[in-house]
Amino acid sequence: MKTIHRPGWQPVILRQHREAHGLTLEAAGDQLRQVASRHGLTAPAANFQTLWAHEQGSVYPGPHYRRAYCLLYQANEPTLGFRLPLPGEITEVENSISDLPQPTDPATDNAAAQVIEQTLLKVSGAPSNAEQNALLNRVVDAWRRRHGQGSPKPILTLVGGYAGSGKTEFSRFLSDITGWAFLDKDSLTRAMVERLLVSLGGDPHDRHTELYLSEVRPLEYRCLMETAFDNLKVGTSAILSAPFIAELADPDWVCRLTNRCAARGIDVAVVWVRCDPESMREYIEFRGAPRDAWKLDNWQTYVSGLNTETSPSTAHITVDNRLGAAISLADQTRETLKRILA
Structure with missing residues (x-):
């Protein structure tokens, strides 16, 4: 498949996120496969050689890898250094999961509805x-x-x-x-x-x-x-x-x-x-x-x-x-x- 290099690609950021999560290349690969399977995505091979190539910048991650990385590290593509943000695109995940109401909170349904509405407005x-x-x-x-x-x-x-x-x-x-x-x-x-x-x-x-x-x-x-x-x-x-x-x-x-x-x-x-x-x-x-x-x-x-x-x-x-x-x-x-x- 033709490799596409996005303007703004910074492979070192991917390594920084992995290390910040305390993961080895092998452990990151295991978690990428798990998160892809859990979300119904095409499961990547995610061996340590491929992840190393992503982090070194010799191979640009394909769409299935980028989606899995974003889910694993709870970040979007610009935040992970895959590309430049679109005009007006927020480079950090705005709704920090830790800040959202817990399931026992009576505002749960309203919080969910607000997240949905904000997402649709953003896109x-x-x-x-x-x-x-x-x-x-x-x-x-x-x-x-x-x-x-x-x-x-x-x-x-x-x-x-x-x-x-x-x-x-x-x-x-x-x-x-x-x-x-x-x-x-x-x-x-x-x-x-x-x-x-x-x-x-x-x-x-x-x-x-x-x-x-x-x-x-x-x-x-x-x-x-x-x-x-x-x-x-x-x-x-x-x-x-x-x-x-x-x-x-x-x-x-x-x-x-x-x-x-x-x-x-x-x-x-x-x-x-x-x-x-x-x-x-x-x-x-x-x-x-x-x-x-x-x-x-x-x-x-x-x-x-x-x-x-x-x-x-x-x-x-x-x-x-x-x-x-x-x-x-x-x-x-x-x-x-x-x-x-x-």
Whole structure:
């Protein structure tokens, strides 16, 4: 995999954190594997040679290592010296876990709700429209509902973004908090899509030719939307993770969906996950999915067709995941909530 060096990478800081925790390279490796397994991440090999290479600066840690390091040391990427912070990004974990209310504190639920709200504000900015404010309130409300309060009205949340942008991880984060159904397009339809492409005489991993775009893609999204409505009809809110490139570029499509949902008493929220091309490529290379082969083989052609600077006009919230910042913050928030509610 291509090694990506971030501006601001300071390997010595990683060693300083390990030593401050009193860990040898072998012990740090053991704990990295444990924390990755506990959080459902791809478990890194984390042998002492690899960790030594990270600390010496000869190998830049991949995304799975960086997430595990951040969880282990309770810090974000800029704090660990992996990169420079984004504008306005806090370089220290603001909510020190030791300062949060203990589970026996009667303010536990309120503390958890506050952590969730602060996290969403950090990754998406202060509410700039009614839809954004409504979604933020609904996420916190869903947390309270899981504890016996909140509104029963369902909501359909679309989480879109380019391949490797972090939309699936952010969708999982929302689902963790809210308990809403998490529906990933690839998980739901990949087997069907691959078999259908073969039956039509195509490549099972094709995601860019006219055959896929005209004959297969519409059915793929239809399956996703119908599965969502099966949940919504029984009062279960749903989070859909898919690129939604063509859909969110079409205000009429979003309007029709909103009207269809409104007629059934269902709210709609549209989230766009923004990411930089370098980070997207890193994640695409890391996951190693055959369906991404064309993108990687024709990267410049692929990237030239993307607009990574702005969000679709139909998006209610833009999550800033450049350099993986939003996903790192989501990991920290999960840890904080576990400590509050343990």
